[in-house]
Amino acid sequence: MVKFDVAVIGGGPGGADCAIRLAQYGKRTLLIEKAHMGGTCTNVGCIPTKAMVAAAKIMKDSRKRAPRMGISSVVDLDFERLMKHVNRTVTISRKGIESLLSKYGVEIVRDTAIYKDGQFILEKGGVTVAASKIVLATGSSPFVPEALNSPGIWTSDNVFSIKELPKSLMIVGAGYIGVEMASIFSAFGTEVTIVEMMNRLIPFEDVEASRLLEDSFKRDKIRVLTSSKVKKIEETDGGFSTVVETADGSSETVMTEKVLIAIGRRPVVPDGFSETDVLEKGRVVTDNNYATSIEDVYAIGDVRGETMLAHVASAEGVSVAAVIAGKPEEVHKKLYPGVIFCEPEIASVGVREGSNGLDEGLEKFVFPMSANGRANTLGERDGFAKIIIEKASGKIKGVSLAGPGVTELLMEAVIAINEGIDIHTLLKAVHPHPTICEAIKDAAEGVAGFPLHI
């Protein structure tokens, strides 16, 4: 094997973007991928879920919103064709990444990297990876505790290969994956129960977003069990029986055709690497420049076990490329937005208000989507825009949004916080009418003390 400047292990959003940027910096770059290019995000994550979310929205709009506007139609789901649409989006994404890698001259090896005697080796090829530097971007996989494991259980790894829609579904875990799946399957007509150990859905998001989502789920007849713990899952004749210890301490058995476990993900490392002292509780530990304690070995993305999101993996990949190329000025700021494609959509960045309210020195204003003109015309009035500022400086510290299309609108807030913009500077920007983004302006006016529209 010729010697490369850098070998990147893993072709997910972290590894692929890292390899492309390294090649753009003129580094001779090798990308090692054991499965499909695009990683979790393209193959069993962001892309297939959002393809299903798009279909779910059409179903829900046709069934619930269209009749209110005087439009009626017969809505029917051909599940086989839906899954063809899902697979098409995955293939387009995968091929797009492959062609970008080849366009920029990244060399690709389809093999599994393992770690032995201080070196990375290609399992099938049987050769040592010859590179001056290594970037580990091996990602993560769904976590299923032994006690809940059973052969027929679904995780996000196999849910996109299903052939039929279940009549009923138990979802264990109400993080972003669990609630997106609940929205999707419920829109398709599956009877959904969702169980969460913490006292609210999406427990790491804004507390009002959790409440709003719970209300919306209940209206859609999704059964929500919070402060509840799944104790046992057993396969039965027609499906599964799930024993849940509910909030009041009693035990309930829920019978469903299928069970989807979405309680979290665990980093994946090459065989042999977990024996190194680079790992702490299964996560690869790095410094601020993504360097591990092994010289010339870096790690980015889900394998670090911190913020497991595609755009974080990508930003870290691009940043480590800048570090390796000696361009520290191109390293990103570590402010990570989050977007959840449930119904209604939820998006947030910076400080999120928790169950105990805001810290001292912070102030908020919440503008309801029901007072927004565009939301009204869409017939989607659920939601809000919340701005949190530092009282003393007026600087924007956090924004949480819920409502139609808010995942597309968050960037205004990301730039404002990233650049340390205060509320008065934001208000100098004229917001177009009628748009959902006016709700951000309205919330900003509210926190500045002169709300125009409420």
Ligand SMILES: Cc1cc2nc3c(=O)[nH]c(=O)nc-3n(C[C@H](O)[C@H](O)[C@H](O)COP(=O)(O)OP(=O)(O)OC[C@H]3O[C@@H](n4cnc5c(N)ncnc54)[C@H](O)[C@@H]3O)c2cc1C
């Ligand atoms: C259902 C679901 C929905 C999601 N939706 C979103 C979303 O909407 N937005 C968002 O930002 N994030 C989303 N995510 C998370 C996102 O997919 C991950 O954070 C992201 O893919 C992590 O990127 P990565 O490059 O670190 O790792 P991965 O994408 O996991 O890629 C790692 C790659 O490394 C390869 N690999 C592993 N070990 C080896 C080895 N030894 N040798 C060679 N190759 C190896 C794997 O085959 C894989 O291709 C979602 C995840 C799931 C499961």
